[in-house]
Amino acid sequence: MSQVTFSFTIQGDSEGFVTLECxxxxxxxxxxxxxxQSEEIPVQDLFCPYCGLTTDKDEFYSKETVEHINALATNYMYEEINKTFGEIAKVFNRNKSIVKMDFKPLKKVNVQELKDKDTVEEIFVCTSCDKREKVLFLAGASKVYCAYCGVDL
Ligand SMILES: [Zn+2]
Ligand SMILES: [Zn+2]
Structure with missing residues (x-):
């Protein structure tokens, strides 16, 4: 099977921020x-602003985003199945056979638009890489790390 690459963009909240989950x-x-999502400076790994642990940025997608990606993948698969079976049915029925092939296309799943709601986090700007992040500054949390370079803010 050939490999399929999905591209998708996550829309941010009113200030252009997207929700991620550690x-x-x-x-x-x-x-x-x-x-x-910068194409000039692609982000590879991210740091959690709260616990400071780091891993591949794909691991940080929120459940909502993962669901969105799954829905896109499912729809793509359905579309391929519908195309293939639709053609088979056409060829089959053209042959005037006694048996008619009836094919009902699979219904696509609903793809919800990814739109982040506004929340009450504080915006931090990293002093070393200039990138911005929004974190909930919890009482008791003494440190916030930069999501990109992992330094204390
Ligand atoms: Zn964390
Ligand atoms: Zn930084």
């Missing part, structure tokens, strides 16, 4: 959509 501590934070 795979280690499950805390949510936001980063600037432009910086996160």
């Amino acid at each position: 795979p280690f501590c499950e805390s949510e934070f936001k980063v600037s959509a432009d910086e996160f």
